[in-house]
Amino acid sequence: xxQGEEDPQALSIQEGENATMNCSYKTSINNLQWYRQNSxxxxxxxxxxxxxxxxxxxxxxxxxxxxSKKSSSLLITASRAADTASYFCAxxxxxxxxxxxxxxxxxxxxx
Amino acid sequence: ETGVTQTPRHLVMGMTNKKSLKCEQHLGHxxxxxxxxxxxxxxxxxxxxxxxxxxxxNSVPSRFSPECPNSSHLFLHLHTLxxxxxxxxxxxxxxxxxxxxxxxFGQGTRLTVV
Numbered sequence: 001x002x003q004g005e006e007d008p009q010a011l012s013i014q015e016g017e018n019a020t021m022n023c024s025y026k027t028s029i030n031n032l033q034w035y036r037q038n039s040x041x042x043x044x045x046x047x048x049x050x051x052x053x054x055x056x057x058x059x060x061x062x063x064x065x066x067x068s069k070k071s072s073s074l075l076i077t078a079s080r081a082a083d084t085a086s087y088f089c090a091x092x093x094x095x096x097x098x099x100x101x102x103x104x105x106x107x108x109x110x111x
Numbered sequence: 112e113t114g115v116t117q118t119p120r121h122l123v124m125g126m127t128n129k130k131s132l133k134c135e136q137h138l139g140h141x142x143x144x145x146x147x148x149x150x151x152x153x154x155x156x157x158x159x160x161x162x163x164x165x166x167x168x169n170s171v172p173s174r175f176s177p178e179c180p181n182s183s184h185l186f187l188h189l190h191t192l193x194x195x196x197x198x199x200x201x202x203x204x205x206x207x208x209x210x211x212x213x214x215x216f217g218q219g220t221r222l223t224v225v
Contacts, residue, residue, distance in 0.1 A: 001165060018219065022175065030210040030211070031210065031211055031214060035214075036214075040199065040219070041153075041218050042113060042115070042117075042201055042203075042216035042217050042218045043201070043203075043214070043216040044216070045213040045214065045215070048211065048213060050211070088154065090154075092210050092211075098156060098159070098167070098213055099156070100156075101153050101154035102153055103151075103152070103153045104153075109133050
């Protein structure tokens, strides 16, 4: 079964608005990572949050983690057209090292 | 540019052909991975190599045959593929297979099986 599932599947916003997407997972994790993928290209690592962390920032990105609800959110503030991409969460289980990806959220930022 | 290079970027092959995908990284990483990305499906881990040794085969059909001659190079040999094998094949590397490693991905090879 899929470990990470993103919600929504697709998101369309205007430039300057904030974009929020969520990721839910099923089993205990060591950490959760967010990646971005531009159309038909490789994934780029954005941020890693450990299971004992609740919030992390990187530039315009803010990631939260709620292990009691087994969920994480990625917020992109002041979005730009260049943020148009698919965003994936990936979990690493507590007793393993394998990245398990969700289905992704497609974000379209309209200029 | 992530430091992981995949060739070719696009490949069209018949079901009776034999072809190989190549991945190269010069990041000094010790772990390398093959992933398959199909339309409307999550990224699927296929193989994991750590220090040139295969540590995971995620129930991949034998028509996919990986090879890791050294820590910098990873190949995926393809033979007698099916149309449903058409997908984006992504190679990734990480420092090792520890729990807090971020993965660096190549641009992928878009494979079409006809």
